[in-house]
Amino acid sequence: MATNAHRLVTTRLRAQIQPGAVNVVTRPDGVSQALPGQGGVVTGIGLGDVAAARTGDHVEPGASLGHADSAANHAIRLLSCVGNRVTVLDGPAAGARGVVYGKHGAVLAMFAPDVLARLAPGESVAIDAQGIGLAIDGMDDVTAHSLSPQVFEAMAMPVDGRLRIGVVAILPSIAAAAGIGMPAAMFNMDLHSWSEPVASQAKGLRFGDLVAVLDQDHRFGRQHRPGWAMVGIVSHGTAIGGGHGVGLMTLLTAPAARFDFVPNAEARLDRLLPLPWEDTA
Amino acid sequence: MTGLRSNAADLVAANVAGRIAPARIHPEALAVDRDGRQRFLPGTGGIALGVHSGDLASRWEGDHLMPGASIEDADGTPAVAGPLHLLACIGNRVRDRAGHPIGVVAGKRGGLAPGFWAPQLVGVEMRDSVAARLVPEDRVVVEAVGRGLRLLDHPQVTLANVAPRLLDALPLREENGTLHCAVCAVVPPELAGAGLGQDSWIGDLEITDPAAAAELRFGDLVAFTGIDSAVSRYYEPTRVSIGIVSHGPGQAPGHGVGVTILLTGPATHLRPVGGNGALAELLMDWAGEAGSEP
Numbered sequence: 156m157a158t159n160a161h162r163l164v165t166t167r168l169r170a171q172i173q174p175g176a177v178n179v180v181t182r183p184d185g186v187s188q189a190l191p192g193q194g195g196v197v198t199g200i201g202l203g204d205v206a207a208a209r210t211g212d213h214v215e216p217g218a219s220l221g222h223a224d225s226a227a228n229h230a231i232r233l234l235s236c237v238g239n240r241v242t243v244l245d246g247p248a249a250g251a252r253g254v255v256y257g258k259h260g261a262v263l264a265m266f267a268p269d270v271l272a273r274l275a276p277g278e279s280v281a282i283d284a285q286g287i288g289l290a291i292d293g294m295d296d297v298t299a300h301s302l303s304p305q306v307f308e309a310m311a312m313p314v315d316g317r318l319r320i321g322v323v324a325i326l327p328s329i330a331a332a333a334g335i336g337m338p339a340a341m342f343n344m345d346l347h348s349w350s351e352p353v354a355s356q357a358k359g360l361r362f363g364d365l366v367a368v369l370d371q372d373h374r375f376g377r378q379h380r381p382g383w384a385m386v387g388i389v390s391h392g393t394a395i396g397g398g399h400g401v402g403l404m405t406l407l408t409a410p411a412a413r414f415d416f417v418p419n420a421e422a423r424l425d426r427l428l429p430l431p432w433e434d435t436a
Numbered sequence: 437m438t439g440l441r442s443n444a445a446d447l448v449a450a451n452v453a454g455r456i457a458p459a460r461i462h463p464e465a466l467a468v469d470r471d472g473r474q475r476f477l478p479g480t481g482g483i484a485l486g487v488h489s490g491d492l493a494s495r496w497e498g499d500h501l502m503p504g505a506s507i508e509d510a511d512g513t514p515a516v517a518g519p520l521h522l523l524a525c526i527g528n529r530v531r532d533r534a535g536h537p538i539g540v541v542a543g544k545r546g547g548l549a550p551g552f553w554a555p556q557l558v559g560v561e562m563r564d565s566v567a568a569r570l571v572p573e574d575r576v577v578v579e580a581v582g583r584g585l586r587l588l589d590h591p592q593v594t595l596a597n598v599a600p601r602l603l604d605a606l607p608l609r610e611e612n613g614t615l616h617c618a619v620c621a622v623v624p625p626e627l628a629g630a631g632l633g634q635d636s637w638i639g640d641l642e643i644t645d646p647a648a649a650a651e652l653r654f655g656d657l658v659a660f661t662g663i664d665s666a667v668s669r670y671y672e673p674t675r676v677s678i679g680i681v682s683h684g685p686g687q688a689p690g691h692g693v694g695v696t697i698l699l700t701g702p703a704t705h706l707r708p709v710g711g712n713g714a715l716a717e718l719l720m721d722w723a724g725e726a727g728s729e730p
Contacts, residue, residue, distance in 0.1 A: 181667050181668070182667070183664060183666060183667050183668065183670065183672070185666075185667060229464070260552065328626050329625060329626050329662075329671055332632050332633050332670060332671065333549070333632050333633025333634070334633075335629045335630055335632055335644070335690040336466075336548055336629050336630025336631075336642065336644075336686075336688065336689070336690030336691050337466075337548065337549070337630075337690070338464075338466050345633060347670060347671050349670060349672065350670065350671045350672050350673065351673075353671075370626075372470075372689065374472060374689075375466060375468045375470075375472045375688070375689050376466045376468075376688050376689035376690050376691075377689060377690045378470060378629065378644050378689035378690040379626050379627060379629070379644055379645075379690075396633060396667075396668050396670075397633065397664060397667055397668040397669070397670030397672070398632040398633025398634065398668050398669055398670030398671070399633045399668075399670075
């Protein structure tokens, strides 16, 4: 497909693995729980694992990346794109390669299990960030966020002026919870985990799944807008507070007529691209 | 007077100190409107002179604008909702550093991502003559009472941000065990935007469709159908939440006129009814009580 990928800038960013958090949250039924939260290095969960399966709150599998300098952190969370290559710079796993698979507040990177086992907060990585500014020839009404050209090429096929995209689920607008009103290029959006029918529809989603939400316009921030749609990638695990749940990071948004969503249970990042540690090229 | 039995006599009252927030521009916030146009308008912090309860919320060219003075916890960072924010209730009296009354808590603003995103502000309605002698960073004290308030005969209905004297003044009517509350508008859950997922005591829940909020005035009661806010604000089809218009339109996508939650319950026990759900006159009366010059 014709895009401006050949003109996109690749910026090498330096980021640090962020410390982990404990989230103390009161559920809608009044029960408070303290659970593993965002950040840190989370081992034992990979792309393709069910995002609601583990007992946590906004758990980010793999390594969570950021920077102590707020402006540098801003650049990391804006410029990093799903599919970008990550290289460990120091510590016992120095030299290992991973991939950006999503964003929450931090940028989320996945590594091979044996690499994850050796990573720790405070260690540095390099992100070769590319994708901001991605545009599709002849489709000015399509906006891409946090999307590398490699992942775009792998997920979308042009058919009669529309983008045919395999998605694991197509959800109604009411699925959109915390994350509405935030910048769509930096933070993700939670899917309601307490409310039917969304709770049932989101229950089986896996990390890395592509998911569409209808009547959502995510060009600038996030808003309910009939006739629009977004597609995103499952980024963080479920959450127990009302208005929170599995995290979905925006990748594409456009008038709904631009999309041809095809249900496909295998529409997942690790099925679309060879993972860096599998890529022998 | 609603005449509803409550535990008001058993509540703890606490004087909490804070300050009038400076006007701030938060660079991390979206600086575009819902169609992507770069647009900046005043509204965050400071004192909005001449803006009052009863004004059309969309009258002013502001962004998340609250009437009167915006106050905050003085010790924390602007992103954190501290004790002043978490204890303040609509109807609480506010005084200045010398102890003179200056106005009444009329709303809250914030709650997009408390702890991470600023601001978390409390709006204080006041007479123009009082506003004229105040400046940002002045110390203020809120006579906070209302946290813990419950309706003894309606345990299904949860109150938030309600001072006892506000409860007495709410347009509530009991009918066959159901509470009917007069409101100025009923909003469907898909129009609930920024503020979802967060503590009902922090900030507000915003109406993302400007058309749905076009007629609303500061101080109007508004119902969200399909929204629960007993703990945090979220989509729950069987429940309803009622709140008060606390701030004006927000320009950014997913933002809009803000509603600070007051009541929530199952739709079977809490029923919004169209009618006179405007509390502006009451808030202005209370602000007027505090208006005598020191």
